[in-house]
Amino acid sequence: MRVIIVGAGKVGYQIAETLSRELYDVIVIDQDEEVIQKVSDNLDVMAIRSNGFVAQTLNQLDITKEDIFIAVTESDEGNMLACMSAKHLGAGVAIARIRNPEYAKGLVISKEQLAIDYIINPEQSTAFEISRMLTFSPAGQVEDFARGKVQMVTIPVEESSPLVNLSIKDFGHIENILIAAIIRKGQILIPKGSDQIKSGDSIYVVGKKPDILKFCKSIGKTPGGVRNVMILGGGRIAYYLAENLHYLGISVKIIEKDLERCRELSEKLPNALILNGDGTDVDFLKSENIQQMDAFIALSGFDEENVLIALLAKQLGVKKVISKVSRSNYIPLVETIGIDAAITPSMITAGEILRFIRGGKIVSLFLLLGGQAEIMELIAHPTCEAIHVPIKDLGFPKNAIITTIVRNNKVIVPRGNDVIKPNDRVVILSLSSEVARARSFFADREGEIKHGFWNHFKSNRDFTAH
DSSP, X not given: OEEEEEOOSHHHHHHHHHHHHTTOEEEEEESOHHHHHHHHHHSSSEEEESOTTSHHHHHTTTOXXXXXXXXOSSOHHHHHHXXXXXXXXXXXXXXXXXXXXXXXXXXXXXXXXXXXXXXXXXXXXXXXXXHHHHTSTTOSSEEEEGGGTEEEEEEEOOTTOTTTTOBGGGGTTOTTEEEEEEEEXXXXXXXXXXXXXXXXXXXXXXXXXXXXXXXXXXXXXXXXXXXXXXXXXXXXXXXXXXXXXXXXXXXXXXEESOHHHHHHXXXXXXXXXXXXXXXXXXHHHHHTTGGXXXXXXXXXXXXXXXXXXXXXXXXXXXXXXXXXXXXXXXXXHHTTTTOSEEEOHHXXXXXXXXXXXXXXXXXXXXXXXXXXXXXXXXXXXXXXXXXXXBGGGSOOOTTEEEEEEEETTEEEOOOTTOBBOTTOEEEEEEEXXXXXXXXXXXXXXXXXXXXXXXXXXXXXXXXXXX
């Protein structure tokens, strides 16, 4: 099986990096020489500098039904055209990034007629993720698993928190939650019982939603309802987010510099208040009562501006602030300086595509902290090596953890003597280096994908089509 990626921007690069670690045979195509050089220098993939939309490039790849074709360039129309071409040449699966809201609301022809198996919209997915964060106000990142029965939240640990200096084993008496990981100085740690939580850490807590709510209240993180939200930036994410929040009964103010864009948003979002102004102007923000907002979301096109204004909003008294950052290496920093959550559209999009590619028994998947780790929900195959063996005896990777088991609608936070049974839903958190091994414990032993026939081509970095 080959994965052919057209477009080596943030999303394409992330997908290629993750899949190449798992020994998939990956081909990356991009017209930009510098981008292709970066891919070639850093990833174990075949990098081709060419136009991925033209027949000559695609014909040279000898595409077959075993291939997965992914088009994630900046052009929606180009991505659709590339997928149609790849399907015509025989590709088994075609995935396209389509971002235009008009396309998202409905194409003249269906995705089946377009020969696209899966459509992703980074802005729409990002807006949905932010909406979820706002519905659970004490936490940063929030992810749901097992049809909402299991939740993972990220909780920052301030100096005054009762969690400071507690060891992980001290949480053993709390049966229905698990401290699955710790973020410390920009790194994710899978903790052992003797590890202590420190001021400045953030912790990933997994369990049933009611139990997580109870835990948050016990440490002084009482949830509060979000009734009004101010958004900096009137781009596509803001558009989708405003629609989502209106549906949830939350009032929205959007601040946008461009007057013409303000007019467009006013027509499309009659229930939101659209303000034409400079969202970096403190006096302007105060005049619009930012201090009375329950949440502030920074969605401008500049990472540094988003971070600074989100910090300012926090200082002015906003309860919850979220900042969009395009550079994944900013995430560890952002969440340690007082911002409740940082969100990266490329990470969300890459997670969606990876889940679709891996298919099989992977139900959901999210990349954490710029791709340092993954948390995923799988269904244990009846023949997998994990079933009927006490977890303590599995030999599970040390940098991965089984956080929850869902069986017959019952959520189990497992201990060493618990066993996994066929078709259990299992939520695991793993550092990226251990993902393939951790996932293999739950796969069909007879159906494992074999890789390697492409390896002797990967060293050939001189292939260039024009």
